[in-house]
Structures are given as C-alpha cells and as structure tokens.
Amino acid sequence: MKIALIGYGKMGKAIEEIAVQRGHEIVLKVGIENLEDNTINNIRKADVAIEFTGPESAYENVLRCVDAGVPVVCGSTGWLSRYEEAKNYSLARKGALLYASNFSVGVNIFFAINKRLAELMAPHKEYNVSMTEVHHTQKKDAPSGTAITLAEQILDNSDSKKQWVNQPSQQREDLVIRSERIDPAPGTHIISYTSAIDDIEIRHTAHNRTGFATGAVLAAEFIHGKQGVFSMSDVLGI
Template sequence: MKIALIGYGKMGQEIEKIALDRGHEIVSKIDVSSEDSFTDDAFKSADVAIEFTRPEAAYDNYMKCFDAKVPVVSGTTGWLDKLAEIKDRCDNDNQTFFYASNFSLGVNIFFELNKQLARIMNKMDEYNVSMEEVHHTQKLDAPSGTAITLAEGIIENIDKKNDWKLDQEESNSDLAIKAIREGQVPGIHTVKYESSVDEIIIHHSAKSRKGFALGAVLAAEFASKNSGYLSMNDLLNF
C-alpha cells in the first residue's frame, strides 16, 4: 500500500516506522514547508493519506486530499465543528475519511468499557462522575479529543448528565473534565465515580506513541479497502 504522511512530527515518524515494518511504502511526506506537495503526482499516487497535524490546518488538509481523490485517515483533534461538512463530502462526493480521536486499540476498548460502566451507573444516584486527562505540554487542545469521546459515552448513558465542562461543573447536570499538561506524557485518562462511601475508577495510561501509530496504520489499511465516513467502531466491529 502506498501511504502519504501529512505531518511529519513525532507521530508521523512513528507511523512511518510501523508502516514500513508492515510492508507499506511512503510515497509522500508533507509538512508546513512542503504544502504544495498536495498537487504532486507522488501524493496523488497514494492509496491513503495519514494526517496528524494541528487543529487550524486539519480541515484544509482534508479538502486538499479530497480534491486529489486520496482517502484520509486523521487523528488530529480540535476541529470537529466542521465534521458535518466532512461527512457531506463523503456522502455526496464519494470521498473516504477515517477519523478517530484516539487510534490506540486499548483506548477504544476503554471507550466501550466506559459506556458499559455508565449504563450500569445510570441508576446509582449516590455517585457523581468526573474525569481527568493528562497530556504532554505540546498538546494544544484541552480537553483532549479522547476525553471528549469518553464524556460523550457517559452523557449518552447517564440521564442526569447533559454536557461536559472543562475543569469544574457549573451545575449538577455537567460532567467535569480536568485537563493537565505536563512533561512528555503520551496520554492518561481516568473516569471516576464517587459516593460518600467509596469510588470506582477506570483508567488508561499510554506507555508510548507506538500504540496510536499502529492503530493509525491499521485504519489506513482499512480505509484503502472501504469508503465513506469510517471510525474505529467500523474497524474493530464492536
């Protein structure tokens, strides 16, 4: 499979290693100094592009991929206000877009566990739920896309929670997400249910970027053979 990399920072480099180990070819590498490469024949030859950049650049990158008819796999977060437009291009312009707030297989198992626990806790009025996420200081968005996905899984399944708020609740119907930025932490997410007598905690801690990169390459393999708007639920078939 021919892969184009959009964003060649630490994640892009880790993705490259895993892609090569799995027998794929990197035909194009695009960063802020080579944005004109979207129109090159090398980029257009790609079976799929994997995009990890910045929130303010992501949407334009997607549009350039669509214009070149190259399927996109993206792990950039912080741009979801334009998600409806991306889905519209997939539906009406025969484009392929695979998005995940987190490509780690372990995190996606954690997402499913989080939803199941929320269903169980829905009737337990004595417990309040809160969240904390920790990431490296280079991460620009807060809370993380992973934390938002976890929050959405809770809000969908707990009747008394209607919205999430950064750092602290404004009302009892809010879910507080505390976001911490420190050191080189790849990602730690904790969901806590607390009552006056005990607490229940589920927790995921990434050891490195390797798990995210592997998931992104697996997503690229899947996107190269499928079409439309895709997610980790499609890939993992939970």
C-alpha cells in the same frame, strides 16, 4: 500500499516507522517545512493518506484528500465542529474518511468499557462522575479529543449530566474534565464515579506513541479501496 503522510511531526514519524515495518511505502511526507507539497496531484500518488496535523488545517486537508480521490485517515483533534461537513462532503463525492480521536487499540477498547460502565451507572444517582486527562505540554488542545469522546459517551447515557466543562464546577449537571499538562506524559485518561459509600475508577495510560501509530496504520489498511465514512469501531469490530 502507498501512503501519504500529511503531518510529519512526532506522530507522523512514528506512523512512518510502523508503516515501513508492515511493508508499506511512504510516497509523500508533508511537514511544516514543505507545505507547498500538499497538493492534490501529490496526494494522488498514494493509495491512502494519513492526516495528523492540527485543528487549523485538518478540515481543509481532509477535503483535499477527498478531492484527490484518496481515502483519508484523520487523527487531528480540535476541528470536530466541522466534522459533519467533512463527512457529508466525503459521502457526496463517494470518498472514504475514517476519523478517530484516538487510534490506539487499547483506547478503543477503553471506549467500549466506558460506554458500558456509563450504562450501568446511569440509574445510580448517588454517584458523581468526573474525568481527568493528562498529556505532554506540547499538546495544543484541551481537553483532549479522547477525553471529549469519553465525555460524550457518558452524556449519551446520563440523565443527570447535561454538558462537559473544562473547569471546576459545583453544578451537578456539569461533567467536569480536568486537563493536566505534564511532560513527558503521552496520555492518561481517568473516569471516576464517586459516592459517600465507595468509588469506581477506570484508567487508560499510554506509555508511548507506538499504540497510536499502529492503530493509524491498521485504519489505513482497513480503509484502502473502500468508500464511506468509518471509525475505529469498524476497524476493530467492536
């Protein structure tokens, strides 16, 4: 499979290493030093594009891949206010889009656990739920896209929590997400349910970027030759 890497920072390089190990060919690498190569004609050289840039460029990059007729796997966070637009754009043009806030197999299993735990805890109003996420200091967005996904799963299953906030709050209806930036942490997410009687906590800690990179390549293998809009739940069958 021929892959275009749109975004060639630390994640892009980690994805390249895994992709080559799995027998794929990187035919385009777009980094900050060669943005002029991010063209429809160059993207068309690939079977699949993997996009890891930032919130300021992700939306346009996704649309460019759709216009090129190349399935796109997007892992950029911080741009989800425009996700529905990108989804509809892709569907209207019979493209293929797979977005995930986190491609790690372990994190996506953690999503499933978080959702189930939220369902189980919903009737028990004596517990208050909160979240902590820890990342390296170079991470551009806070809270993380993974934390937002976790928070939205909780909100979907809670009558008492109405919104997430990224600051301290004494309002019972606020789901507080604490964001910490500490090097060299690749990423830790902790969900805590606390009561006067006991506490329940689930945690996922990434040790390096390998899990994210491997999941992104698995997603690219999955979306190759397909049309539609997908998620990592489709890739992993969960």
